[in-house]
Each structure stands twice: as structure tokens, then as C-alpha cells.
Amino acid sequence: MKGQAHAKRALEIAAAGGHNVLMIGAPGSGKTMLARRLPTILPPLSGEEALETTKIHSVAGKPGAVQGLLVRRPFRAPHHLASRVALIGGGQSPMPGEVSLAHNGILFLDELPEFGRSVLEVLRQPLEEKRITVSRAKYSVEYPANFTLVAAMNPCPCGYYNHPDKECTCAPGAVHRYMGRISGPLLDRIDLHIEVVPVPVGELAADRPAESSAAIRARVVAARAVQAERFRGIGGVHTNAMMNPKMLREHCTLDSASRALLERAMERLSLSARAYDRILKVARTIADLAGEERIAAAHVAEAINYRSLDRESWGR
Amino acid sequence: MFVKVHSGAVVGIDAVPVTVEVDITGGGLGLFLVGLPDSAVKESEQRIRAAFGNSDRRMSGRKIVVNLAPADLRKEGAGFDLPIAVGILAAQSEIRTDLLEGSMLAGELSLDGTVKPVRGVLPLADCARREGLRRIIVPAENAAEAAVVEGIEAIGVRSLREVADYLNGVLTIAPTAAALARTPAGAVFMPRTSPT
Numbered sequence: 001m002k003g004q005a006h007a008k009r010a011l012e013i014a015a016a017g018g019h020n021v022l023m024i025g026a027p028g029s030g031k032t033m034l035a036r037r038l039p040t041i042l043p044p045l046s047g048e049e050a051l052e053t054t055k056i057h058s059v060a061g062k063p064g065a066v067q068g069l070l071v072r073r074p075f076r077a078p079h080h081l082a083s084r085v086a087l088i089g090g091g092q093s094p095m096p097g098e099v100s101l102a103h104n105g106i107l108f109l110d111e112l113p114e115f116g117r118s119v120l121e122v123l124r125q126p127l128e129e130k131r132i133t134v135s136r137a138k139y140s141v142e143y144p145a146n147f148t149l150v151a152a153m154n155p156c157p158c159g160y161y162n163h164p165d166k167e168c169t170c171a172p173g174a175v176h177r178y179m180g181r182i183s184g185p186l187l188d189r190i191d192l193h194i195e196v197v198p199v200p201v202g203e204l205a206a207d208r209p210a211e212s213s214a215a216i217r218a219r220v221v222a223a224r225a226v227q228a229e230r231f232r233g234i235g236g237v238h239t240n241a242m243m244n245p246k247m248l249r250e251h252c253t254l255d256s257a258s259r260a261l262l263e264r265a266m267e268r269l270s271l272s273a274r275a276y277d278r279i280l281k282v283a284r285t286i287a288d289l290a291g292e293e294r295i296a297a298a299h300v301a302e303a304i305n306y307r308s309l310d311r312e313s314w315g316r
Numbered sequence: 317m318f319v320k321v322h323s324g325a326v327v328g329i330d331a332v333p334v335t336v337e338v339d340i341t342g343g344g345l346g347l348f349l350v351g352l353p354d355s356a357v358k359e360s361e362q363r364i365r366a367a368f369g370n371s372d373r374r375m376s377g378r379k380i381v382v383n384l385a386p387a388d389l390r391k392e393g394a395g396f397d398l399p400i401a402v403g404i405l406a407a408q409s410e411i412r413t414d415l416l417e418g419s420m421l422a423g424e425l426s427l428d429g430t431v432k433p434v435r436g437v438l439p440l441a442d443c444a445r446r447e448g449l450r451r452i453i454v455p456a457e458n459a460a461e462a463a464v465v466e467g468i469e470a471i472g473v474r475s476l477r478e479v480a481d482y483l484n485g486v487l488t489i490a491p492t493a494a495a496l497a498r499t500p501a502g503a504v505f506m507p508r509t510s511p512t
Contacts, residue, residue, distance in 0.1 A: 058435065058437060059326055059329050059438075060435070061435070063424075063433035063434050063435050064456070066438060067460040067461065067495065067497045068460050068463070068464060068494065068495035069494070070496075072430065092329075128498070138390075141327055142328050143329060144329070282389045
């Protein structure tokens with residue numbers, strides 16, 4: 001994969017800490033390609049994760065499709081016409097949906113604004129709780145749904161808002177309305193917002209080799225090992241993204257410089273309390289990738305940098 | 317004669333034990349399936365009758381009562397075909413019960429007597445292990461899936477005939493070994509309706 005250093009760095013952080021990502025960019029800028037390459041830098045499933053994920057595929061998959069313990073993380077990419085039940089699970093005789101089939105892996109939603117609004121809103125609960133409960137009059141069943149959300153979208157209906165060369169042809173207000181299809185609460189739950197800018201032709205044709213997926217994967221695996229050590233003995237928590245508030249206080253202590261930086265950012269960008277927590281988690285992952293025990297101001301600064309949609313006023 | 321066969325029902329992503337009880341007594345005719353079966357389970361009578369016919373077996377002309385216990389749990393799908401069929405054969409004294417007692421069974425029957433794969437075999441195998449059973453007898457296509465669970469033998473079978481021969485000690489089937497797999501169903505991509 002050539003170019004896109006900024007986006008690749010963000011996806012590396014997402015893979016390392018299990019953080020949700022939204023990629024925003026013009027048609028052909030490589031959003032879908034980036035997402036499809038993501039599995040190549042993901043660490044393998046650990047024993048406990050593998051058994052749970054395999055169970056879900058055993059219950060929901062084609063009969064006889066599971067031919068052993070799954071070691072690769074699932075990558076699910078449902079189409080945007082998917083119904084709520086298809087995404088979340090349920091039905092007359094309940095079945096796990098896409099969010100559960102993506103358990104311990106990636107749920108990729110391409111063309112995010114094209115998904116029905118009610119479909120997107122039902123994602124909010126599993127994004128927070130990491131599981132989904134299907135209730136019926138006589139019984140209720142629970143499906144695990146600990147997925148990393150990777151979403152991609154164009155910046156506007158015509159696709160060229162903020163494009164370096166092309167003119168955006170959208171009517172006034174159209175860009176803002178387009179962004180408005182993604183609700184604030186959903187956006188709030190996405191840790192990393194990245195703008196994917198088209199790769200210049202010169203760079204595409206260049207012979208300079210890009211960093212291999214294996215090299216990135218090695219860093220991701222190392223960062224996951226740090227997290228596994230950190231959350232040893234705590235059931236159900238494997239990544240920084242899954243930390244609860246108590247763990248957050250314990251593992252994400254800031255020095256005075258980084259605290260001041262974060263507080264300034266909070267004020268300037270009018271970030272929510274949830275965004276604050278999420279920035280801390282991302283900063284923790286960035287520090288883990290750097291092999292640092294303490295979170296430094298540079299890590300916090302980079303994490304704040306990935307909240308671009310809170311910061312910019314698209315289409316206004 | 318009265319016979320019990322171990323099976324299970326999937327609830328969520330785990331399975332709970334279900335006992336298939338078969339009793340063949342004197343009076344009346346026909347097969348009575350009780351214990352909250354859904355329509356796919358009720359239809360199993362027709363599949364089992366045809367499978368018996370095509371496997372050179374006869375179903376008793378006496379009254380056969382099949383109870384799926386616990387009776388308050390809804391039973392879904394065709395996975396009970398195999399345990400019910402085996403239970404009937406055992407109640408007719410055509411299958412020995414010594415191996416059967418330590419086994420869980422699951423599988424759908426085809427009219428010609430072959431066994432077809434079912435969903436949720438991994439949770440069932442896990443349930444069988446928790447119940448302290450020695451082996452799980454499943455369709456051959458599901459054997460690798462059942463083998464994921466350690467501490468229990470996964471026996472893959474292809475037909476009703478094979479199951480009967482295996483349980484009667486006429487046929488030996490080696491347990492399937494555990495394996496690692498790639499993600500079975502990767503991305504689900506449908507045709508696009510909007511430009512990227």
C-alpha cells in the first residue's frame with residue numbers, strides 16, 4: 001500500500017488498541033483499500049477470544065462451515081442496505097447479527113451515511129456495552145459484540161469537499177446535511193477521525209517501497225502484548241479501548257504538561273466527557289506503540305489530532 | 317422399552333442439555349413428539365420414517381412417545397433428527413446402549429438416511445464436555461468443529477447406518493483431531509448501489 005502515511009498510522013493505532021475509526025475522503029482516495037488491508041496488520045486471536053468468536057460463527061454460519069478454531073480475526077463488511085436485524089441480530093428464532101460475527105474483529109461500514117439512520121443508531125448500544133441482548137417475551141439471549149468499528153464515507157454528496165484539486169459542486173448546506181446523517185452520539189463513539197487525501201500520481205508510480213504489513217503487524221502485536229500484561233486477570237478486557245473508567249484512572253495518568261494540553265483542547269474544541277476519555281485511551285495506545293510506560297504530551301497531542309470532526313465545522 | 321439419548325439446544329452462543337426420551341409401549345399407533353418442538357422438529361417424524369425405510373430399518377408399529385426434556389425450553393431446528401432416530405432404534409433394541417450412554421448426538425437426517433450438518437455444534441460439544449460425556453456424535457462435516465473442544469471425542473458420521481454400526485461396535489470411527497481454521501465467512505459484499 002503506497003502513500004497514506006497519516007491514514008496508515010491511524011489504522012495502526014486502531015489495530016493496536018481496538019479503537020473505532022472513521023475515514024473520510026474523496027472517491028478513489030483509497031479508503032476501502034485501506035480498510036481491506038487492515039486484517040493484514042491485526043494480531044491473531046488469543047485462546048479465549050478465539051473460542052468465543054468461533055462459537056458465534058458456529059451458531060450463525062452455514063452449517064458445517066467452521067472447520068476448526070478460528071485464529072484470524074473476523075472482518076465483516078455488510079452492505080449499507082443491511083437491515084437492523086441483519087446488523088444487530090435477532091429474528092423470530094434469534095441469530096447473531098453482523099456486530100456479533102465481527103466479535104473480536106473488524107466491522108467495516110463503507111459509505112456510512114448510506115446506512116439507514118435507525119440502523120446506525122442501534123449500533124450505539126453494542127459500541128458501549130460490547131454485547132447485544134435480544135429480548136423475547138419468554139426468554140432473552142445475549143450475543144457478544146466486541147468489534148472495532150471501521151467506517152468510511154465521502155465528505156459530501158459529490159465527494160470533493162476539501163479536495164486538493166477538484167471543486168466541490170454541492171449546493172450550499174448539502175455538505176452539512178450529509179454529515180448530519182451521522183449523529184453526534186455515534187460520532188462521539190469513534191476515537192479516530194481521519195481524512196484520507198488522494199495519493200499524488202508521482203507517489204503512486206514511485207518505486208520507493210512502502211513499509212510492509214508484516215512490520216506494522218509486529219508493532220501492533222507488541223503493543224497488544226503490553227495490553228495483555230496490563231489487563232491480566234481481568235476477564236473480558238483485552239485492549240485499551242475496552243477500559244472502564246476505573247482502569248482509565250489507573251493506567252492513563254497524565255503529567256502536568258499533557259494535562260494542561262488536554263484541558264486546553266477540551267475548551268477550544270468543546271469536547272464531550274466521552275471524547276475526553278477516548279482521547280486518553282488513544283494516547284495510551286500511542287504510548288504503548290512507542291514502548292513508553294508513561295503517557296507523554298506528544299502522545300496526547302497526536303490523540304487530539306485524530307478528533308478532526310469535532311474540530312472542523314464541515315460545510316459551514 | 318425406555319431409552320434416554322443426550323442432545324442439546326443452542327441458546328445464544330451456548331448450549332443447554334436436552335434429553336431425548338423415547339418410550340415404546342403397547343397401546344395405540346404412531347409417533348408422538350412432545351416437549352415444545354417447533355415445526356422443524358415436528359417434521360422430523362417424516363424424515364426419520366423415510367430414513368428408516370432407506371436404511372433397511374422398520375419403525376415399530378406400536379405407540380412411540382418421544383419427549384424432549386426439559387419440556388419448557390423451545391426446541392428449534394432439524395438437529396434433533398439424529399438423536400430421535402437413534403433413540404427409537406435403541407428403544408426397539410436395535411442399538412446397544414453401552415456406548416450411547418456416554419454420547420451426545422446432533423444431526424439432521426436426509427430422507428435417504430444420510431446425515432447432514434447442523435448449526436451450533438461447537439456450543440453443543442462444549443455442553444457435552446460440561447455434562448461429563450465422553451464423546452459427541454455429529455455429521456462428518458461438523459466433526460472438525462466439534463473437535464475444537466478439548467477433553468471430548470468428536471465422532472463424525474455420514475449416515476444413520478454408520479451411527480448404528482458405530483454404537484453397536486461393528487464399526488470403529490477414529491475421533492477427529494483438533495485443527496486451526498481460517499475465518500470461514502469473510503466479507504459479505506453485495507453489489508454496490510451508490511458510487512464510492
